[in-house]
Amino acid sequence: MKASAFKTVYWKEVVENLRDKRTMLSSVIMGSIMGPLLMVGLMNMTVKMQKDKSEKPLELPVVAMEHAQALETFLLAQGVEIKTIDKSPEQVIKDKDHDVVLVIDAGFSDAMAEGKPAKVMLYYDDSAKGAAKVTVRRARALINAYSKGIGNMRLQLRGVSPSLLKAVYIEDHDLSTKASRGAMLLSFLPYFLIIGLFAGSMYLAIDTTAGEKERKSMEPLFLNPVARSSILAGKLAATVSFGLLTLVLTVLAFKLTLPWYPFEKLGMSFDLNVTSMLLMFLVLAPLALLAGSIQTIIAAFAKTFREAQTYVGLLIMVPMIPSMMLMFLPVKEKLWMMAIPILNQNLIINQMIRGEVVGWDAIAVTFASTMVLGLALAWVAVQLYNREKMLFSD
Numbered sequence: 001m002k003a004s005a006f007k008t009v010y011w012k013e014v015v016e017n018l019r020d021k022r023t024m025l026s027s028v029i030m031g032s033i034m035g036p037l038l039m040v041g042l043m044n045m046t047v048k049m050q051k052d053k054s055e056k057p058l059e060l061p062v063v064a065m066e067h068a069q070a071l072e073t074f075l076l077a078q079g080v081e082i083k084t085i086d087k088s089p090e091q092v093i094k095d096k097d098h099d100v101v102l103v104i105d106a107g108f109s110d111a112m113a114e115g116k117p118a119k120v121m122l123y124y125d126d127s128a129k130g131a132a133k134v135t136v137r138r139a140r141a142l143i144n145a146y147s148k149g150i151g152n153m154r155l156q157l158r159g160v161s162p163s164l165l166k167a168v169y170i171e172d173h174d175l176s177t178k179a180s181r182g183a184m185l186l187s188f189l190p191y192f193l194i195i196g197l198f199a200g201s202m203y204l205a206i207d208t209t210a211g212e213k214e215r216k217s218m219e220p221l222f223l224n225p226v227a228r229s230s231i232l233a234g235k236l237a238a239t240v241s242f243g244l245l246t247l248v249l250t251v252l253a254f255k256l257t258l259p260w261y262p263f264e265k266l267g268m269s270f271d272l273n274v275t276s277m278l279l280m281f282l283v284l285a286p287l288a289l290l291a292g293s294i295q296t297i298i299a300a301f302a303k304t305f306r307e308a309q310t311y312v313g314l315l316i317m318v319p320m321i322p323s324m325m326l327m328f329l330p331v332k333e334k335l336w337m338m339a340i341p342i343l344n345q346n347l348i349i350n351q352m353i354r355g356e357v358v359g360w361d362a363i364a365v366t367f368a369s370t371m372v373l374g375l376a377l378a379w380v381a382v383q384l385y386n387r388e389k390m391l392f393s394d
Contacts, residue, residue: 009234200246
């Protein structure tokens with residue numbers, strides 16, 4: 001491979017991609033900053049909505065309140081604003097007029113007088129999004145508190161200590177830290193880092209393959225007395241470079257937006273120091289080679305830019321699988337898992353944001369396994385262009 005040809009092709013692709021302002025804006029700039037900004041906005045909005053719901057006086061629509069005068073007194077004493085409704089509880093919830101409706105059973109007062117369990121009904125939509133569940137939890141907690149108070153009073157009137165009902169009590173020992181709780185909030189971080197890396201290299205991978213074929217500029221390029229491997233290696237190196245650039249910008253964007261995350265309001269903390277940033281880059285850097293190579297391979301089989309964009313766009317779904325899995329499933333890290341690209345990066349970054357010490361053996365296996373696979377795919381990508389039929393869009 002001639003170094004001069006490699007450098008010429010590399011800088012040509014880099015400069016041309018930098019000149020394409022729309023591509024730079026959509027793939028590199030927007031790809032790196034949209035994730036951090038989007039999550040800052042969503043988290044702050046969610047926390048604000050939940051805080052408003054939990055701190056404001058509870059508005060509780062009640063049907064047949066006349067059957068439970070003592071309960072009404074209790075609710076008013078707790079600062080609840082009792083509302084009346086002019087349609088059925090089911091319709092109120094369906095129309096989203098209120099998050100929860102309390103209905104008092106007609107036999108409530110008689111059951112209370114006889115010392116029997118009295119029935120009330122809560123109407124709500126358990127699939128409701130946002131802070132609706134906060135209102136339901138508050139309403140349920142108030143009814144449970146009233147029930148417990150009445151139950152204790154009944155026992156005391158009969159000369160029975162309420163503590164006798166509690167044969168076993170639980171003493172909680174929560175071993176979570178502010179950092180580990182903060183990691184729950186940032187469980188999406190590996191996904192955004194990896195997806196940004198893939199997005200940063202996607203357009204150049206398509207343009208240097210399917211785009212060149214569609215513009216009929218691939219054949220004249222290969223007529224030069226230079227090895228095809230040098231040309232393709234230069235193109236691939238440029239593609240990987242933009243993936244790395246997007247990765248750096250994404251990490252920096254998260255670092256700069258951290259002060260706006262509502263960690264303190266949630267009793268959490270997170271610190272992305274320089275050492276952590278460098279380790280993240282070290283772990284993810286080989287993935288840029290893997291991403292650029294596999295995108296180039298897929299785009300090489302497409303005849304047009306649009307067709308390649310469709311295929312490569314579907315590829316971005318792959319990083320979602322381990323990221324989504326780790327968000328919902330508890331996984332104990334094993335060294336053999338670090339040999340699986342994308343999964344290993346997710347595992348290590350999750351350990352880092354939880355404040356755990358990541359072993360250098362895990363980092364070494366992650367780096368080596370991803371690099372080896374990336375180099376193998378890069379070799380395949382270069383070899384593909386030794387086949388004549390890969391050079392033509394027709």
